Amino acid sequence: MSDSSASIQGPRRGKRRGPGLAPYFFVGPFAVAFTVFLLSPLLVAVWSSLFTVKRSGLGFGGTKTSVFIGMGNYQAALQNKQFMSGFGRVLLFGVVQVPLMLGLALLFALLIDSTLVRFKRVAQIVLFIPYAVPAVIAALLWGFLYQPGVSPIVKGLRTIGLDVNFLAPDSVLWSTANITTWCYVGVNMVMIYSALQAIPQDIYEAARIDGASEARIAWSIKIPMIMPTLIVTLFLSIIGTIQLFNEPTVLRTVTSNVSSEFTPLMSIVNTAFAQKNQNLGSAMSVIVALVAFILSAVINLAQRKWEEKS
Template sequence: MSTLVNKDTVPRASRRRFHASGRPWVPYVFVAPFVVLFILFLIAPIGVAIGNSLLAQKASGLGFGGVETIFAGFDNYLRALRDHDFVVGFGRVLLYGLVQIPVMMVIAAALALLFDTGLVRGTRFFQFAVFLPYAVPGVIAALLWGFLYQPSVSPVVQGLAKIGIHANFLAPGSVLWSIANVATWSTVGINMIILFAALQGVPREIYEAARIDGAGEVRIALGIKLPMIAPAVLLTTLSSIIGTLQLFNEPQVLKSITSTISSDYTPNMAVYAATTLDRNPHLGSAMAVLLGLVTLVLSVIVLRITRRRNGVTDGN
């Protein structure tokens, strides 16, 4: 005995799934643009950099026949690791990150928590004011702060001198922290927005229950709000670590107004100097690959530390 099924009685969603089941390639069409762009602009450049790092240029014909490219293996990596200024640059940015990242995160978190309390009037205006420096390009920000750092023209330096404080923001011992100040001024806003958006997703009933139990606002902020937005804190921390190791714009701009910043002051500047000034793209590629590996290792370490603190194991 057969049963006749009227087409109009079949739910539309079921018919849609039935028709799609006959075209299994449809999902891949939607994913293809991302995959193509990912390969072209991320995977391919990494592959080119690794390939270039294994090559070297050698003069041929007793120096009169031009230059030929030969396979050098890991010679460029060994040369980069023996470069004292390149290695010192890593130590410099790590010291910079150990100070700048916590300071920036504390300021961003404090502002996000303050705006989340609802006690600040004109929240939208002040959020925009804090976020505005992020919209200023890094080069422009470095130029603006460079004007404030130069003793001959800086109203800040001249004002401090009038009250007996002789500050030199471009001295060898302070220029690194002057760079950190520029980076902090530029990035606090975007991190504050990310943390504030995460706070808006936390159910308000949790705060009310804590207040009923007698918890104060400070305890709620430190014991409830920050743990609830731990993924957002991790995201901003990782992006800050990556940005620290890629530090380039601020010291490169300030280098033009002070001699305390060398052409290889940071690893990224060393890559640029080796590739353009020394015209050795193969050595520059090896330095870039090493920089990427250090960034990857530090990111994995931070992720593992965070997962262990949150009680998450790799098996979960």
């Protein structure tokens, strides 16, 4: 009786084992890279921003002493007109450039995903190629196209009576925005298109049976269902706007209308290395990191609100 019952019940199961070391093995490399390349530099910057260097001897062989000044560097950074002007410049840049870039990326993704475009793979490759070009190389190419003396675009516009200077003080910011848009429309299009591919095709078929046009399907079905992806692309674009550096730095070599403190990151580099004030530069970098963190938190909150409503 006992043998038969034991055979029916089968072998006893041992205690369930925990996940072991496998999760740590996969998370470990990211944790190490995050600590070494992001967290540690940020902590060093915060610590350095609380000090300043006092020099003695009027610069003739004197000593250097590190003095704690608390929030003094942050006050100096916030009172730096060039640094704050750079924030205003990238804010204006982002208000115009980010919606334009994401609007174009969304439009191209919807067109490729629709039945209107036949050669979908070719269209994706053509739109993605600019992203494969490094930002510095792209800025050099566009800098050549912007120079009035050699630009075929400027010469072509002059033949029809339009005298355009892409590097003028009032237009150089938008010339920079054109470079950034040209570079990053493709990668955002790929992200949006990937999200569109995850939508079940049955929904489209049902909408077409009900008489919905492609435009109606895009507006009422596709865009609402890929809203989380659109928020992610918005988040990445805003962070990229705050970190604007490569394009204006390259254009600075071809025009004097881009100053060494044109953007916040350019101000940090100029202060820390050209002016050799690493402590003030650290305070500026912490301010930029705080602005990026606040914007990230706002976008994350908006994404959660959208998911709750959905």
